[in-house]
Amino acid sequence: MKIAVLFFAYLVGGLFLGGLLAGFDRIVTARMQSRKGPPLLQPFYDVLKLLGKRNIVVNNYQTFCVACFLVFIILTGVLFFVGGDLLLTIFALTVASIFLVLGAYSVNSPYSTIGAERELLQMMAYEPALLIAALGMYWVTKSFHVNVIASYSHPLIMYLPGIFVSVLFILTIKFRKSPFDLSTSHHGHQELVKGLTTEFSGPSLAMIEVAHWYENILLLGFVYLFFAFNPIIAIVATIATYVLEILIDNTFARLTWQFTVASSWIVTGATAVTNLLILTFFLK
Amino acid sequence: MSYFSKSPWVFHYDASSCNGCDIEVLACLTPLYDIERFGIINTGNPKHADLFLVTGSVNEQNISVIKNLYNQMADPKVVVAIGICATSGGIFRTCYNVMGGIDKVIPVDVYVPGCAARPEAIIDGVVKALGILEQKAAALKGEPVAESV
Numbered sequence: 001m002k003i004a005v006l007f008f009a010y011l012v013g014g015l016f017l018g019g020l021l022a023g024f025d026r027i028v029t030a031r032m033q034s035r036k037g038p039p040l041l042q043p044f045y046d047v048l049k050l051l052g053k054r055n056i057v058v059n060n061y062q063t064f065c066v067a068c069f070l071v072f073i074i075l076t077g078v079l080f081f082v083g084g085d086l087l088l089t090i091f092a093l094t095v096a097s098i099f100l101v102l103g104a105y106s107v108n109s110p111y112s113t114i115g116a117e118r119e120l121l122q123m124m125a126y127e128p129a130l131l132i133a134a135l136g137m138y139w140v141t142k143s144f145h146v147n148v149i150a151s152y153s154h155p156l157i158m159y160l161p162g163i164f165v166s167v168l169f170i171l172t173i174k175f176r177k178s179p180f181d182l183s184t185s186h187h188g189h190q191e192l193v194k195g196l197t198t199e200f201s202g203p204s205l206a207m208i209e210v211a212h213w214y215e216n217i218l219l220l221g222f223v224y225l226f227f228a229f230n231p232i233i234a235i236v237a238t239i240a241t242y243v244l245e246i247l248i249d250n251t252f253a254r255l256t257w258q259f260t261v262a263s264s265w266i267v268t269g270a271t272a273v274t275n276l277l278i279l280t281f282f283l284k
Numbered sequence: 285m286s287y288f289s290k291s292p293w294v295f296h297y298d299a300s301s302c303n304g305c306d307i308e309v310l311a312c313l314t315p316l317y318d319i320e321r322f323g324i325i326n327t328g329n330p331k332h333a334d335l336f337l338v339t340g341s342v343n344e345q346n347i348s349v350i351k352n353l354y355n356q357m358a359d360p361k362v363v364v365a366i367g368i369c370a371t372s373g374g375i376f377r378t379c380y381n382v383m384g385g386i387d388k389v390i391p392v393d394v395y396v397p398g399c400a401a402r403p404e405a406i407i408d409g410v411v412k413a414l415g416i417l418e419q420k421a422a423a424l425k426g427e428p429v430a431e432s433v
Contacts (some may be wrong), residue, residue, distance in 0.1 A: 025330065026320075030318070031321060033315060034315045035315045035318040035320065035321075036318055037320060037321065038321060038322070038323050039323070042290075042291065044289045044321050045287045045291040045323055046287075048287040048291075049286070049287040049288055049290070049291040049334075052286055052287065052421060053334075053358045053359070053360070054358045054359040054360075054424070055358070056331060056356075056358050126341075128309050153397040155393065179417050193328060193329050194327070194328070194329040194332065197332075198329055198331065199331065200331070201332060201358045201360050205332060250368040279299070
């Protein structure tokens, strides 16, 4: 019964919070560029408009993949927010991303294919940091379950500062922000066109947008875990993290995939692996 | 009212413009005019766009490009011809390689004359286009998929 309530709370709350977060993002971005920016509800207008457009499909498999992407992203969020297994959550997130990549590969457009290829490289770049973060949390709390980690009485950030830095680094990749917006370029008129999403239009694109909202909420939930000992501090830290990501987005140009993979692995190695080694030394 | 006029995504193509009108189109996105206030985004991808902004006249080499871009856009869609070259061919209309305005190739809904068209005029044209976009969206309900040009 409790799980059912949490499930519906996430289904509705994730949608609204995710959309509001996207609107907040666009306003803050505009203010950083000394513009006024769109209304807060703009992402909802965008999605409702996309649902009213005619759907141009190259093949039926494409729509199927995008639908699976949305379903698996929601499923991942549900696994996380009902307090499920953290490792399972990370692997379910990978499955969701793979469906998006398959959809982009299936259409045969060069822009879409480059986007899909780069998405795979991005996954290669961020997966180690996510897995080490899960390991680190297990090492401190002796559990992979999100509800146990979230109710741990001591501040997790004190034990895992290095791991938190590596998670911050790869969050830029996951939020699809500059300098790591390799697979779907954020702004028009670039060499990628729109990368991964080039061949999706109307309702299919709306599904990708909504999935991205859910994904952002899930990732911020992951940030929350580091500060979960005090909910107020945790919420402030989560919002601060997102504002930091927006600032990074507005101050960097896009980097190459070589730099993305190399830098994220080096950062993961230097901070997260070191952190984990020190933990194994002190916490037996 | 539908959400089309609250979130029009534009797509800009330079047919054979001197870049004067193109710079004015991009000027609309800068902090001075900031058309993102109205939810307008420059997408750069015809499959995501609702409004097709074309500058410059049609010549023999870009007929197929304009048709292709137009056909790749999902309905409902509106075409705005920006600048005198796009509306009629302008001073180039008698050139041996120029066919004339954009309406020689694809149906144009709004004409924004000027050399170059000022950002205020472009924004005015886009606002007029939004009304047409709403009408097209309303007419589209229950209609079969339109044929390509």
